[in-house]
Amino acid sequence: MAFLSDALARVKPSPTIAVSSKARELKAAGKDVISLGAGEPDFDTPDNIKEAAIKAIRDGKTKYTNVDGIPELKQAICAKFKRENNLDYKPSQVMAAPGGKKVIFNAMVATLNPGDEVVIPAPYWVSYPDIVLLAGGTCVFAEAGIGTKFKLSPETLEAAITPKTKWVIFNHPSNPTGAAYTRDELKALTDVLLRHPQVWVLSDDMYEHLVYDGFKFTTPAEIEPALYDRTLTVNGVSKAYAMTGWRIGYCGGPEALIKAMTTLQSQTTSNPTSISQWASVEALNGTQDFLPVRADSFKQRRDLIVSMLNDADGIDCPTPEGAFYVFPSCAGLIGKKTPGGKVLENDEDVVTALLEDEGVAVVHGAAFGLSPYFRISYATSAEELEEAGRRIQRFCASLK
Numbered sequence: 001m002a003f004l005s006d007a008l009a010r011v012k013p014s015p016t017i018a019v020s021s022k023a024r025e026l027k028a029a030g031k032d033v034i035s036l037g038a039g040e041p042d043f044d045t046p047d048n049i050k051e052a053a054i055k056a057i058r059d060g061k062t063k064y065t066n067v068d069g070i071p072e073l074k075q076a077i078c079a080k081f082k083r084e085n086n087l088d089y090k091p092s093q094v095m096a097a098p099g100g101k102k103v104i105f106n107a108m109v110a111t112l113n114p115g116d117e118v119v120i121p122a123p124y125w126v127s128y129p130d131i132v133l134l135a136g137g138t139c140v141f142a143e144a145g146i147g148t149k150f151k152l153s154p155e156t157l158e159a160a161i162t163p164k165t166k167w168v169i170f171n172h173p174s175n176p177t178g179a180a181y182t183r184d185e186l187k188a189l190t191d192v193l194l195r196h197p198q199v200w201v202l203s204d205d206m207y208e209h210l211v212y213d214g215f216k217f218t219t220p221a222e223i224e225p226a227l228y229d230r231t232l233t234v235n236g237v238s239k240a241y242a243m244t245g246w247r248i249g250y251c252g253g254p255e256a257l258i259k260a261m262t263t264l265q266s267q268t269t270s271n272p273t274s275i276s277q278w279a280s281v282e283a284l285n286g287t288q289d290f291l292p293v294r295a296d297s298f299k300q301r302r303d304l305i306v307s308m309l310n311d312a313d314g315i316d317c318p319t320p321e322g323a324f325y326v327f328p329s330c331a332g333l334i335g336k337k338t339p340g341g342k343v344l345e346n347d348e349d350v351v352t353a354l355l356e357d358e359g360v361a362v363v364h365g366a367a368f369g370l371s372p373y374f375r376i377s378y379a380t381s382a383e384e385l386e387e388a389g390r391r392i393q394r395f396c397a398s399l400k
């Protein structure tokens, strides 16, 4: 009898966490490493949010709560969806969970049966396929390559849908590419979904507030009300409020789905941490003034890294609309040889050589389902980014 479950054999450890660990290891061994692998803002959690958490501890708000979240947080979530997305959800239609990742896990485990298909645009956030596989579903990848600026075309979406499709997962601004859909681009995709009434939409809006150059973010249930009854709108405080460690994600959707997800959560994690919930009430209800300031800082760093990458031989980097990632093509490096004599056969070879030769840690595109690319997280200081850009240029120039 095998000790480990068959379900576990379907998942693999997160490649983005693996890169960060390798970079930490090399740093600990004394190597000068710039780590551009991690998917989290370099800002601190704002003080008003920290104070709300400290107050919650002092007030003894340290006990179990309702599984789906305290009423105050559910109210704040409803108000956020109305204020920012023009979406009307009642408290019975929203829930909080220990992270956006757990929201997505709840949704997939609560709904997927063997044979059910989930359409995932590629490149994708690394966790989507593993969550779907763990839940017993089948992934169908729909390529959104550099030719369409990493955006899914309506034709590709249509071709990916079959009678077995249960969900389509949208994520914009995207991890790993930063691409975000204009209202018209998104509408062209929701039009396709109107023709397939059995398909549900999971919209992962985690990077909603990180958009640049006046880009206007929209979400499927907002622009196509006919999809409201089969859309789960997912968000969280991790990226917008620099609260990755607090573990609060949330969602809005049809009551029956939220009820099923709550049942699942009741037998897995129970409620998300009470203190983090009070902090999130302040995040959602408190001042939002720092959001555009932080977005502006990310925009400047995006512009810096995109320009330095495009000045490197063999690299092509489109300018993304949002998030804090760029996803340059390294097609021009494939087949070349490093000064140490290694031929670069794929994007994994490229990122390994870049780390070994120049101490820059990035994640290969294959980890996100599209090659030959790599992902840079530019949520680091401008000085470090500039140095990383110089090292990448030197690395590219050293190849023969």
Ligand SMILES: Cc1ncc(COP(=O)(O)O)c(C=O)c1O
Binding pocket: 039, 098, 099, 100, 101, 102, 125, 171, 174, 175, 204, 206, 236, 237, 238, 244, 247, 248, 249
């Ligand atoms: C696209 C996307 N969705 C969801 C998440 C999950 O965030 P969290 O679980 O911290 O709320 C992440 C985190 O990296 C992400 O990049």
